[in-house]
Amino acid sequence: MKLSLMTLALPFCFVANLHAEELIVRTGGDIQKVVNRASDGDTVLVEPGRYIQSIYIDKQDITFRGLSRDGRHAELDGEMRLNDGIIASGHGTVIEGFVVRGYKGNGIMTQGANNFVIRDNTVHGAFYGIFPQYGKNGLVKGNTVTGAEDAGIYVGMSDHIDVIDNIAHGNVMGLEFENTRHALMAGNKVYNNSTGIVLSLIPGLPVKDAFDQVVRDNVIRDNNLKNFAPASSIAASVPEGVGIIVVGTDDVTIENNLIENNLTAGAFVVDMFTFGLASDPKVDPYSDRIRIMENDWRNNGTAPIGMLGEMLTATGKTGLEIVSSGKDQGSCHVHRDGVDTLGTENWTVCEPGMSKADYATAMMPAPAEAPIYTAEQKGRFTYLAVCTGCHTYGSVLHGPSMQSVKALYGDDVDALVEYIANPVRKRRDFPEMPGQHYLGEETLEAIANYVLFELNQ
């Protein structure tokens, strides 16, 4: 019986794809309205122009493409009032060709979306530039990201992700893999950030490990920017002047990169204790099996700066390409004249057979499964993506605490949905909340249910 149902389903999918449509947003139009009209598998084309909007895509296999003509682009502008540029939770979403600027939270974010592609976009500003989170099998390629107060391209709690041929400059962190498994960074140009590349394991998150990452054929230079993350954020502790930091992640290969003019150190392999991050006893804080193969090292560590600079200066050593906190195990590097190291006494010499120079992709050979999320899951995902930029449970962040929201609305889901969609300023001591109507009624209801009945229960 099961077999016959599957057989019936295949031609249906084929028919559905045959009917995929192209929908066009004319210059100055309402993008979300067109996205709402789209069906699974459709393409939404956005004509050049400036759009002061936030976009939410929760359908499957939507291609969302910004068009360019005569040097003009499809430009989403948050005017530093809106929180998020594009948020997608639909599997198979393709986001390409947009210029995204002036958003306070996320420039482009995918949440729980598998098989995503984020390609050829330019993102200016935002807290996180491009931020796929909880995704499997994704590609981030050909984007330019600048001005992020945290990471320019930030892959969080995801698996099988390629980050290829992007440019990241002027961010606190250029590129970051956080609590991510099976991932590749290749062919990127990463310059003028505080730290170029960060491979991190962060405590307290649902994913408790990070491993199997390859960083190859990137240009990682001049990452000496003064850290401009808000003082209260975790990114404020990112050191300045470092090409690559590995903190807590295991099984990393760093190969064939040009690592140049990073004033503090070329690469820093460190455990979570050193950064004060070892607050989660479920997490193994050590970075083990780090393999630093052949790379082109030039002029790193010449004038250490910031906190790490002070630590290194105290040792009396400068000009360091590779620094380790010395607690990792199973790590190795290729010994070369002119490659100075500190803390690598227990490292061995890498064998040529460990090379990942030909490692083409971390993506899966076939698409990842595309589970349909329940209303509860949708509520949690969207609350995390959208609401936590301004609200937290027991305290005021930018907006009122969710505790006070719960007290105010009790079990009145409809009233809360109405307020989130079309907020009216109620208290002068809070900034005006941007309307979240673009999320659509179903998602707003899921968020309201989550806030009123599940959050902190």
Added chain:
Amino acid sequence: MNRVHAAICVALLAAVTVARAEKEADAFACPPIDDPEAMAERFAELIEIKWDRQEMGCGAEYGYRLATMSPDDLELRLAALGAQVAYLDALDRQYPRLYQAGELGGELGLRWNVTRERGNALLESLEPFEADIAEVSILKAVFLLASVSQEADIQEEFAAVPPALRALEQGLETDPEALDGLGLMMLGRLKIALPVFSGGNVDEAVALLRQGIDVAPANLEMHRWMVEAHLGRRDDAKAAEVLASAASLDGAGINPQDLADILVDLGGLALRLQQPELNEKFRQKRQALFREKPYLLQRKSTAKLGHGGVDPLTGQDPNEL
């Protein structure tokens, strides 16, 4: 001028700084108490209420006031400094782990700064005794480290380490068993945390913490850090052994909030060591504690800026045991 008089002068000067910080924190004022005996009673009582930052804060304040009222009472000053350290530790646990912005951060910051100023004042008045009295050196080190764990930039945090190391080493040289092995535990923790090129050494940490467990065999936190030290050496078998012996301790005499917190840490370590049965023991103890004392803080994960909170897929708190 003898050492006690010098210490009194220093304390008076420092009191001006403390008064400034206290003015900023007026919103959290404590009920005034005139009678020193009554104040001492409230000090002893409130400093143990670690689940309520206002009540405990008053305990820390009364301790400081008592010490300034009796500047020649060395023991009282030490107790007051210990109270500031304990309060900083309690506040530290209430800061959100990843992002600290917002109203709660503002309130915690005010509390933090006034406590730090009080601690600095007490510390200055105790400095003349540092060379001879192990408790002074050890408490100094613990205070230096605790006072920069929040409301300080990472440079300040690192700058606190060398003087703390020196003070710990000095204190341990005088009396390693002082304060029930607190110095041994703190130096052990530092040896785990520091990079090797800055003095970190997990083998030394194991030796220090072993000595610490001999001094204070019922101290669960000492066991917690001993497990961590063995894990630093990747010696899972020894780590599991220490964890099992921690599971056999009843936690008697430990502040209930501290016990609730340490049980989470031990349970987490059990999961890391793939010892679900041990985790279950710690979980059950913790649940029993919450049933008995429902006012204790459960430290639920809170989401901010796209991070933290429950697992969106399962709805479970990822930090629960």
